[in-house]
Amino acid sequence: MKQKVKKLLAPLVAGSLIFSLAACSGKSSTSNSESSNEPVTITFSFDQGIGKPAQQLIDEYNASQDKVKVETNILPQDANVVHDDFVNKLASGDTSVDVMAVDVVYVSEFAAAGWLEDLTPHFDESTQDKYLPGTIDAATYDGKLVSFPWFTNASALFYRKDVLEQLGVQPPTTYQGWMDLSEKAKGVNGVEYVADFQAAQSEALVCNWVEFVANNGGEVLDSSGKPVVNSENNIEATKIMADLVKNYAPEGITTYTEPESEQVFLDGKALFLRDWSGFWSQANREGSKVKDLVGVATLPIGPNGDEPHSTLGGLNLVINKAIDEDQKEAAVDFIKYLSGEKAQKEMNLIAAQPPVLQSVYTDPEVLEVNPFYEEFYGIIMNGKARPMSPKYAKVSDAIQRNIHSALTGEVSVEKALDKTQSELEELSK
Missing domain, CATH: 3.40.190.10 (Periplasmic binding protein-like II)
Structure with missing residues (x-):
């Protein structure tokens, strides 16, 4: 399991010892991509109610590239337990979790506390326009995109x-x-x-x-x-x-x-x-x-x-603001995967979770499984x-x-x- 170390040793410690400990910790004073061919490891936390489909997507993401490795921290299927676990971690500056699947109603709470990374630079307006408007609204706080919708309802x-x-x-x-x-x-x-x-x-x-x-x-x-x-x-x-x-x-x-x-x-x-x-x-x-x-x-x-x-219901993906830049970059890439067309379609077909990406609602394979989506698309487009x-x-x-x-x-x-x-x-x- 990765260990995240903000400060390896005090400035007076010998450089060779710093290097030795950095190698053991899996972190270094330079970026992972520059110093090693090893993937950046990030941890994704979510509740066990979505465990199986989430794990399937994680496995496919890990197999699709060699730059990022996603590990999991799975919590009980209890909204209060999940909320409190995230609050305790974020409030204490804990960096053991990088990406979290957060109930949409708690995005404002976490953002107001200053715990969430601003995702606005990573998802431009033309990209956001491809998603259901209500889900983007629910992912935004004080004019900033502080989360990104994963699936909705x-x-x-x-x-x-x-x-x-x-x-x-x-x-x-x-x-x-x-x-x-x-x-x-x-x-x-x-x-x-x-x-x-x-x-x-x-x-x-x-x-x-x-x-x-x-x-x-x-x-x-x-x-x-x-x-x-x-x-x-x-x-x-x-x-x-x-x-x-x-x-x-x-x-x-x-x-x-x-x-x-x-x-x-x-x-x-x-x-x-x-x-x-x-x-x-x-x-x-x-x-x-x-x-x-x-x-x-x-x-x-x-x-x-x-x-x-x-x-609207559903879960949004957030990035822990306290983690290192390498982890943030990897986390953004992972979120883009989960919110992309392939993963959005798959999450619907294997777990019946309504997608946030508009194009999936007209996919022939999705409509074959969910024929009522022809009517439901207009309903969810007006969701609040x-x-x-x-x-x-x-x-x-x-x-x-x-x-x-x-x-x-x-x-x-x-x-x-x-x-x-x-x-x-x-x-x-």
Whole structure:
């Protein structure tokens, strides 16, 4: 395993001893490329949930060239554990990890702390334009490209195609349009509920709520980062969400994250489900009651919405700012490989991860495996990141607690949003 040594010995130590120790450490006072034919070794850290496909890409990268060797540091599949591990390393100046796969919501936090290398010089504007706009936005902080998207995800509206065909209607584009189908759709081919989504007090609730807000012309933070939670548009959007919870969704929806909501739809009981793109393959597996009966549409908009927006997920690649220049150069090359067309396509085919490179969505082989990408491409092109805040974890917690209390009827929508506004204002000080 490589050892990274910033200072080998004090200036008074004999030069021969410095040379000896440098050779043992695998680092030298001159660049590796100048002093040795040995590859520069870098360490890539990610969670075990993406372990197998990530390892396959790493092996292929290592075999494709002899200048860089990538080793791995694999963490448990727990978002909090991964976040805390990265924070501890970066905050202490630890250089044992060079490249990290970071959840998109933590990019701002790490960048604001000064821990991330600026990638802007390595990816010009024409290169960035080849990627999904929302993923580039989520990779940027304070005008700098401080990370690069690896793979993404976005939500979509999965609906019962057979039911709408029997009713002779097209998928509604508004929340009200779906509500208006309630009485007609109930009882048709097993449908009991119109709406199905994720409303438990969790990160899933944040993703859902910010979509209701964005799709009614609202924002959580304005362009300057100022909280604007209790706006009229946001109040209206949250009331629509609460109405769906109370009158059009399963009784237990305020306890639902993805698995619970998915099961209701897979059992054929819901007219539509808001979920992540990966649900498509799950819905069409053998044994699913809705196999071959599922359509895909954009999320609905509210009365003040202009166009639908889905929440973006996924992982971004960042470079530890504390590492040496040789490591940084190698890390950039590795990131360019992972974000290139070959690796982007492969990550989709072996792991069903939606690519960030636009061209992959029209690849014939990808479309054969994911035919719904023809519709999904337009959906994900309009995807938006969650609120970009250096204190995202606390922002998320405030949203979860207060919006959930409104959806369960503990407090009014207005009080819930006023409380959220107050908490976010305090965080922005």
